[in-house]
Amino acid sequence: MHKVIVIFGTRPEAIKLAPIILKLKTISNELSTIVCVTAQHREMLDQVLNIFEIEPDYDLNIMKDNQSLFDITVEGLRKLERVLKKEKPNIILVQGDTTTTFLASLAGYYLKIKIGHVEAGLRTKDKFNPFPEEMNRRLTDCLADLYFAPTKRAKENLLKEGVDENKIFITGNTVIDALLMVVEKQKNKEIQKMLEQKFCSNYRISFDNRKIILVTGHRRESFGKELENICLGLKKIAKNNYDIQIIYPVHLNPNVQKPVRKILSNIDNIHLIEPLDYFSFVWLMNKSYLILTDSGGIQEEAPSLGKPILVMRNKTERPEGIEAGTAKLVGTDSEKIYSETMRLLENKTLYEKMAKAINPYGDGKASDRITNILRNYLAHN
Numbered sequence: 001m002h003k004v005i006v007i008f009g010t011r012p013e014a015i016k017l018a019p020i021i022l023k024l025k026t027i028s029n030e031l032s033t034i035v036c037v038t039a040q041h042r043e044m045l046d047q048v049l050n051i052f053e054i055e056p057d058y059d060l061n062i063m064k065d066n067q068s069l070f071d072i073t074v075e076g077l078r079k080l081e082r083v084l085k086k087e088k089p090n091i092i093l094v095q096g097d098t099t100t101t102f103l104a105s106l107a108g109y110y111l112k113i114k115i116g117h118v119e120a121g122l123r124t125k126d127k128f129n130p131f132p133e134e135m136n137r138r139l140t141d142c143l144a145d146l147y148f149a150p151t152k153r154a155k156e157n158l159l160k161e162g163v164d165e166n167k168i169f170i171t172g173n174t175v176i177d178a179l180l181m182v183v184e185k186q187k188n189k190e191i192q193k194m195l196e197q198k199f200c201s202n203y204r205i206s207f208d209n210r211k212i213i214l215v216t217g218h219r220r221e222s223f224g225k226e227l228e229n230i231c232l233g234l235k236k237i238a239k240n241n242y243d244i245q246i247i248y249p250v251h252l253n254p255n256v257q258k259p260v261r262k263i264l265s266n267i268d269n270i271h272l273i274e275p276l277d278y279f280s281f282v283w284l285m286n287k288s289y290l291i292l293t294d295s296g297g298i299q300e301e302a303p304s305l306g307k308p309i310l311v312m313r314n315k316t317e318r319p320e321g322i323e324a325g326t327a328k329l330v331g332t333d334s335e336k337i338y339s340e341t342m343r344l345l346e347n348k349t350l351y352e353k354m355a356k357a358i359n360p361y362g363d364g365k366a367s368d369r370i371t372n373i374l375r376n377y378l379a380h381n
């Protein structure tokens with residue numbers, strides 16, 4: 001029987017690979033699926049594994065506090081060598097653009113194992129923006145054999161780089177599959193009530209008639225001044241609008257925790273909370289009026305929930321949302337973040353226009369398509 005090994009390490013990879021893993025497990029009579037986590041993230045990865053009830057076959061447990069890119073790459077590569085030599089899979093499945101994605105592809109290449117890249121072809125064409133993700137995905141695409149491009153644009157990027165068209169499949173993004181799975185479960189009124197109570201008891205957040213602005217921010221290229229500017233913009237929004245609440249689940253990276261807590265603690269209408277499990281986070285996105293973020297995945301999810309999104313980055317590899325009108329790139333300048341947020345709070349027509357745009361990233365069936373393509377590919381290669 002052919003064997004697929006799915007390798008990942010961080011929260012977003014886990015969310016986006018979970019629907020594929022669950023699908024692959026339903027055809028275990030045809031294809032053997034091994035799950036290996038580098039655990040480049042620990043708590044934030046485990047949150048996702050729990051929600052989707054996925055138990056890894058291998059857990060390389062590499063995360064260290066405030067780890068460097070060298071730490072992740074060296075530790076991960078060494079440990080993966082042993083797993084891959086033991087398992088001898090027919091194909092490795094990786095996702096996205098993290099350092100785990102790249103190092104797993106490199107390990108596969110060294111051992112001449114085929115590589116399938118989920119979410120292939122995203123580009124900003126600026127090698128330091130986002131850093132190191134832009135190079136992680138380009139390098140992964142150099143090494144891959146099978147490309148699951150989420151959009152037409154992603155496929156075009158790959159074609160321009162000379163990738164063989166027969167190896168590229170437009171599938172949509174699996175994050176929409178994950179999102180819809182969770183949204184479906186949350187239609188239940190009891191579950192909604194339970195989630196609301198959880199926010200109230202765990203974080204002392206009450207959902208009254210104040211609008212919620214949901215915030216996330218964690219990008220390496222923004223560490224230092226730019227992240228401080230983002231925080232100053234948020235502070236001004238909160239101070240000038242007592243009829244809103246800002247909720248910011250703060251990423252565990254110490255380079256994020258320190259400035260965020262320094263600038264934004266002790267402001268009445270700002271709640272700094274721990275990273276949320278995916279189930280709670282999706283519910284909170286749904287409850288929000290507006291989302292301010294630098295996250296890749298959230299840019300893809302927000303349009304499905306009808307939430308306008310301000311992207312606090314200078315460049316994005318996800319231009320489709322901006323072209324569709326659901327997202328706006330606002331950079332990291334505090335005044336710009338403030339003024340663009342005010343526009344959406346004050347101008348209902350503008351808000352409605354952004355909230356009604358269609359999601360360009362997928363229809364919730366990406367993991368079906370990927371599973372079928374993989375099955376077919378392995379039968380013929």
Ligand code: UD1
Nearest residue numbers: 010040041042043044045064065066067098099252253254
């Ligand atoms: C990583 C990815 C980034 C992705 C992001 C998603 C790289 C280089 N970066 O960035 O592409 O967008 O994940 O969130 O691949 N930490 C914990 N517990 C956790 C997770 C992180 O304590 O569960 C802390 C640790 O101190 C760790 C640090 O955060 O050393 C940084 O983690 P790392 O994976 O290197 O970088 P991220 O900023 O999380």
Ligand code: UDP
Nearest residue numbers: 012015249275276277278281295296297298
């Ligand atoms: N997310 C989550 N809990 C949080 C914040 C985000 O589950 O507290 C989810 C979010 O819905 C999205 C993914 O995590 O699916 C995005 O991860 P992140 O922002 O860490 O990484 P990126 O997408 O920028 O690589």
